Amino acid sequence: MSLDERIQHAEAAAKAAQKRVKRLELEKRKRLLLALGRYVIKETKAASVAEFQENFVIVARSQEAIHAGKDAKSQQKLAA
Structure with a gap:
């Protein structure tokens, strides 16, 4: 196998891997959206x-509010 053929093979494999990713x-996003719908x-x-x-x-919550809520829950668990 020549060097050019190896390069072409590697490029094709990389392209196929990118398509697979x-x-x-997309499949993961679809599954998450379906799960979110069921949960709602x-x-x-x-x-x-x-x-x-x-x-x-x-209502969208800020990242700070989300982390503050997690911290409060952690503190409650520790206190119990």
Whole structure:
């Protein structure tokens, strides 16, 4: 196998790997969105995600608020 053939083979393998990574990331995103939809329906007792979107307001929390909430939960566990 010549050097050029090896380079072409390596480039083709790298391109295929990049496509696979992209496909896996899309599949992961789809699975996460489906899981989130199931969780929302379960926790809010909504009949569907569409009903949830119509009846509930989603408020974004800052990263600081998220970490503060985690820290408070950790402190409560330690105190118990």
